[in-house]
Every structure is written in structure tokens, then in C-alpha cells.
Amino acid sequence: MNRLCIDQLSLAYQPSVKVLDNISLEISHGMFGLLGPNGAGKSSLMKTIVGLQHPNSGNILFNGTDVIKNPGYLHKQLGFLPQDFGVYPGASAYQLLQHLAVLKGVSDSAARKAQILYLLDKVNLYQARDKEVHTFSGGMKQRFGVAQALLGNPQLIIVDEPTAGLDPEERNRLNLLLSDISENVVVMLSTHLVEDVRNLCSQMAIIKRGTLLATGTPGEMIARLNGKVWTQQIDHRALTHYQTTHRLISQQLIEKKLHITVYSEIPPDGFHPVTPTLEHVYFHTLYHESNPAI
Numbered sequence: 001m002n003r004l005c006i007d008q009l010s011l012a013y014q015p016s017v018k019v020l021d022n023i024s025l026e027i028s029h030g031m032f033g034l035l036g037p038n039g040a041g042k043s044s045l046m047k048t049i050v051g052l053q054h055p056n057s058g059n060i061l062f063n064g065t066d067v068i069k070n071p072g073y074l075h076k077q078l079g080f081l082p083q084d085f086g087v088y089p090g091a092s093a094y095q096l097l098q099h100l101a102v103l104k105g106v107s108d109s110a111a112r113k114a115q116i117l118y119l120l121d122k123v124n125l126y127q128a129r130d131k132e133v134h135t136f137s138g139g140m141k142q143r144f145g146v147a148q149a150l151l152g153n154p155q156l157i158i159v160d161e162p163t164a165g166l167d168p169e170e171r172n173r174l175n176l177l178l179s180d181i182s183e184n185v186v187v188m189l190s191t192h193l194v195e196d197v198r199n200l201c202s203q204m205a206i207i208k209r210g211t212l213l214a215t216g217t218p219g220e221m222i223a224r225l226n227g228k229v230w231t232q233q234i235d236h237r238a239l240t241h242y243q244t245t246h247r248l249i250s251q252q253l254i255e256k257k258l259h260i261t262v263y264s265e266i267p268p269d270g271f272h273p274v275t276p277t278l279e280h281v282y283f284h285t286l287y288h289e290s291n292p293a294i
């Protein structure tokens with residue numbers, strides 16, 4: 001079984017500005033979802049794991065081997081899709097994958113060809129295999145990026161917002177592919193789509209300003225909110241009042257009427273209970289777990 005252990009990892013791009021602050025995570029095979037708002041440190045964590053950033057302190061072990069000291073050990077087993085994935089002009093999808101597969105050590109030419117065609121089919125680019133990648137649409141480039149990350153049967157796959165910019169059909173296709181692959185390998189993905197984490201991930205973490213706020217299985221994290229989420233339709237002029245007197249999780253307009261959802265351990269006056277969702281967990285964690293003032 002593959003296992004990634006991150007132990008007390010800290011990173012600062014500039015002295016005294018910590019982008020990752022003492023992060024510890026134990027991740028086994030399956031899909032691991034990393035949720036957090038813009039600037040939380042998701043990409044920085046991923047870049048540090050793959051060796052593109054050197055941490056200020058802490059350890060990263062993959063299957064027991066220290067990958068900060070032995071980056072070569074991880075690179076042989078790693079597939080990575082960065083957020084800003086660039087491509088060389090002039091090369092077709094097939095040629096570029098061929099080149100990248102050789103770099104990844106897929107030395108048998110028949111196996112290499114079979115794997116490239118399989119992946120092109122899986123990411124729905126088989127018909128476009130002879131087109132130059134730099135002419136692809138944003139969504140096609142993203143799908144190409146996922147294909148290159150899967151070359152060479154990696155044991156650790158790290159994908160930074162893999163479905164960003166994809167239409168719903170392509171998003172589903174990629175999610176299914178990643179889910180299939182994650183049966184035996186570790187797939188870490190960052191996303192802003194709470195729904196994707198709920199549907200796909202067996203483990204997850206929420207980070208904010210470089211700090212780990214919560215980790216667990218989506219089911220466990222939702223269960224912790226059972227009986228503690230309440231909703232009510234309110235007059236929009238009363239919103240400020242509720243913001244100061246209740247732990248607001250979300251506000252939503254439904255047919256032009258303002259509905260608020262709050263966290264409370266006892267039934268608040270005028271509210272009725274709702275079944276908690278991962279979105280409630282996410283916003284409750286972001287707004288209240290790091291600042292349980294009210």
C-alpha cells in the first residue's frame with residue numbers, strides 16, 4: 001500500500017511570512033481532496049511535496065523514504081499536474097506524450113505507444129492526437145495535462161485543480177478517470193469544488209492561510225455537524241443582526257428571498273434543522289473553527 005506522510009511542514013517564501021505552517025498529514029491510497037480558499041497554500045503544499053519548493057522545516061516521506069533528501073526516489077513514481085501547465089509549441093499531443101514518457105522511463109516502445117493511446121482516449125483527446133498542443137483550447141490543454149501526469153503508472157499523483165476550466169461533461173470524465181486510478185495509488189487533488197471532494201475523495205483536508213484546520217473522511221466531517229445546522233428565511237435588513245448574534249455558515253437567495261444557514265449546538269429561535277452537507281462543513285470550518293468567537 002502506498003503512503004504519503006507529511007510531518008510538521010513549514011514553508012516561507014519570504015522570512016517571517018509563513019505560507020505553510022506546521023502541516024502534518026497521513027495519506028494512504030485513494031483520493032485525497034485539499035480544500036481551501038484562494039491563497040490558502042494548496043499549490044505551495046503540492047509544489048513542496050513534488051520537490052519544486054524546499055521547505056523551511058519538516059519532513060515528507062513516501063512509503064517510508066525521505067523524499068526531501070532523496071528527490072529521485074519520488075520522481076520515478078510521481079505524476080504531477082501543476083496549476084499553470086505550459087506546453088512546447090510545435091509538438092503534437094502524441095509527440096509530446098512520447099517525449100515525456102521517455103523522460104519518465106517508459107522504455108519499451110510498444111508499451112509506451114499503447115499507454116499513450118490509452119491515455120489519449122481516456123482524456124478524450126484521441127481524435128486530436130496529431131494536433132499541436134499549443135493550439136488546444138484551455139479545457140483540452142487541461143485534459144492533456146492530466147494525461148501527461150498519468151504516464152508511466154505513477155504511484156503518487158498530484159493534480160492542482162485538474163477540472164478547472166472544464167465543462168461539466170469533461171469534468172465528470174476526468175473525475176471518473178482519477179477515481180478509477182486511485183484504487184491502488186495516492187491521488188492528491190486541490191479544488192474549489194466541494195461537491196467533487198464529496199463525490200470522489202475518501203480523505204480530505206481544509207487549509208486556510210497555510211494552517212491545517214480540519215482533516216478526516218468527508219462522511220465523518222459531515223457527521224460532526226449532525227443536529228447543528230439550522231436555516232431560516234429572513235428580511236435582508238436583519239442580516240447584520242444575525243451576523244453578530246449567530247454563527248453564520250451561508251446566505252443564499254432563493255426566489256429573491258434571503259435564507260441564512262447557521263451553526264448552533266442548541267435549536268436557535270425561529271430556525272428549522274437542515275441535513276448537513278460538506279459545503280456546510282467547509283464554510284463552518286473556514287469561518288468558525290479558526291475563530292470560535294460567537
Ligand SMILES: Nc1ncnc2c1ncn2[C@@H]1O[C@H](COP(=O)(O)OP(=O)(O)OP(=O)(O)O)[C@@H](O)[C@H]1O
Nearest residue numbers: 013014019036037038039040041042043044045083
Ligand atoms: N513564488 C512565490 N513567491 C512568493 N509568494 C508566493 C509564491 N507563490 C505563492 N505565494 C504566496 O503564497 C500564498 C499561498 O499561495 P498558493 O498559490 O499556494 O495558494 P492556493 O491555495 O494554491 O491558492 P489558489 O486557490 O488561488 O490557487 C499566497 O499568499 C501567495 O501569494
